[in-house]
Amino acid sequence: MILVTGGAGFIGANFVLDWLASCDEAVVNLDALTYAGNRESLASLDGDPRHHFVHGDITDRNLLDRLFAEHRPRAVVHFAAESHVDRSIHGPGEFIQTNVQGTFTLLEAARGFWSSLGEADKKAFRFHHVSTDEVYGSLGRDDPPFTETHLYQPNSPYSASKAASDHLVRAWHHTYGLPVLTTNCSNNYGPFHFPEKLIPLMIVNALAGKPLPVYGDGQQVRDWLYVKDHCAAIREVLARGRVGETYNIGGWNEKPNIEIVKTVCALLDELKPDPAGSYERLISYVTDRPGHDRRYAIDARKLERELGWKPAETFETGIRKTVNWYLEHGDWVARVQSGAYREWLDRNYADRNAA
Numbered sequence: 001m002i003l004v005t006g007g008a009g010f011i012g013a014n015f016v017l018d019w020l021a022s023c024d025e026a027v028v029n030l031d032a033l034t035y036a037g038n039r040e041s042l043a044s045l046d047g048d049p050r051h052h053f054v055h056g057d058i059t060d061r062n063l064l065d066r067l068f069a070e071h072r073p074r075a076v077v078h079f080a081a082e083s084h085v086d087r088s089i090h091g092p093g094e095f096i097q098t099n100v101q102g103t104f105t106l107l108e109a110a111r112g113f114w115s116s117l118g119e120a121d122k123k124a125f126r127f128h129h130v131s132t133d134e135v136y137g138s139l140g141r142d143d144p145p146f147t148e149t150h151l152y153q154p155n156s157p158y159s160a161s162k163a164a165s166d167h168l169v170r171a172w173h174h175t176y177g178l179p180v181l182t183t184n185c186s187n188n189y190g191p192f193h194f195p196e197k198l199i200p201l202m203i204v205n206a207l208a209g210k211p212l213p214v215y216g217d218g219q220q221v222r223d224w225l226y227v228k229d230h231c232a233a234i235r236e237v238l239a240r241g242r243v244g245e246t247y248n249i250g251g252w253n254e255k256p257n258i259e260i261v262k263t264v265c266a267l268l269d270e271l272k273p274d275p276a277g278s279y280e281r282l283i284s285y286v287t288d289r290p291g292h293d294r295r296y297a298i299d300a301r302k303l304e305r306e307l308g309w310k311p312a313e314t315f316e317t318g319i320r321k322t323v324n325w326y327l328e329h330g331d332w333v334a335r336v337q338s339g340a341y342r343e344w345l346d347r348n349y350a351d352r353n354a355a
């Protein structure tokens with residue numbers, strides 16, 4: 001079996017669902033169920049003996065030791081993190097706690113377990129660390145996309161905490177020999193995405209007739225990848241990636257934010273027209289994110305060359321599936337919009353005057 005951390009979050013839940021749809025190897029899913037974790041995303045696995053959910057924190061060493069001893073996983077896939085840049089600006093402490101201290105604690109527990117294994121199991125064991133392209137910093141308009149050898153130049157508390165975790169993972173391989181793999185992925189989108197991030201926020205706000213807040217001039221560029229393509233890439237790297245290597249994962253889909261927002265509006269105009277007029281009327285330019293990275297782009301050729309991975313979805317097919325998913329899952333959206341979610345919207349958007 002494998003141990004997944006953060007498997008009730010956006011990418012983790014998609015990963016667990018896709019994993020169990022593609023094989024019968026059981027999953028122990030450890031998640032602290034922060035505001036971003038949602039058991040409902042895993043409801044289709046209720047009663048499935050291959051899925052064992054554990055409510056707990058990756059900073060809890062005793063719990064981790066118990067889970068390793070009890071379940072003896074052959075691999076760890078580590079998604080658990082604080083993941084939202086804007087939240088890291090308002091409150092960086094939790095990012096250091098989970099992303100740095102938590103990854104350290106998980107590495108130490110994994111190392112303790114791994115050291116106790118026989119030679120063959122030790123060789124086969126994997127610690128797969130799921131990271132982000134944001135560790136590389138920001139690109140200029142004409143710069144080539146990030147390769148795996150790009151300098152680490154994180155600019156936000158979030159990306160700095162993820163960069164720190166990447167360095168810990170690297171060091172645990174070089175110093176102790178722990179068989180690690182690291183993947184650095186670009187912006188994901190798709191089902192179960194918490195509506196604090198750009199694409200689901202725009203869909204949810206548009207359907208509620210609320211403003212669509214575009215930071216700054218809306219010309220920041222992200223490289224979008226459909227979440228199920230990310231999950232497939234992780235499965236490939238876990239199965240066949242070279243130990244100690246890092247692999248960049250991206251969709252070859254660079255788009256400025258304003259184009260993303262207009263695409264979402266156009267799809268909603270087609271699929272759920274609003275008698276009041278096009279959803280584009282709701283677009284509102286607001287004060288920029290402090291330290292906002294201008295452009296991310298991933299060079300994913302290493303992954304394609306070594307493991308033959310390529311994204312299956314284009315942005316056009318993926319975004320249509322995503323908008324349809326949100327239209328069909330109003331109940332999921334309603335339930336994640338708790339009081340805490342509304343408090344976050346007040347905190348993040350109240351001081352952003354319309355630009």
Ligand code: NAD
Pocket residue numbers: 005006007008009010011012030031032033034035036037038056057058059078079080081082083084098102130131132133162184185186187188189194
């Ligand atoms: P998310 O915020 O949706 O989910 C994070 C999950 O981790 C939640 O279920 C949460 O409850 C859990 N968690 C948080 N702190 C925990 C702790 N201390 N112990 C146990 N569980 C804890 O995040 P996501 O968007 O699914 O991202 C998953 C991973 O992928 C993160 O490591 C992130 O850095 C990385 N990543 C995300 C993207 C993206 O576009 N979303 C892109 C590249 C990499």
Ligand code: DAU
Pocket residue numbers: 083084085086131132133134185186187188196197198199201213214215216220221222257289296
């Ligand atoms: O690049 C990978 C990263 O992508 C992941 O590591 C992060 O976990 C994930 O959250 C994401 O980070 P971003 O900051 O790029 O994602 P977000 O959805 O928050 O913002 C995308 C872009 O949209 C960014 O340029 C900021 C802008 N934006 C965002 C929000 C929430 C807006 O213009 N308005 C908004 O209201």
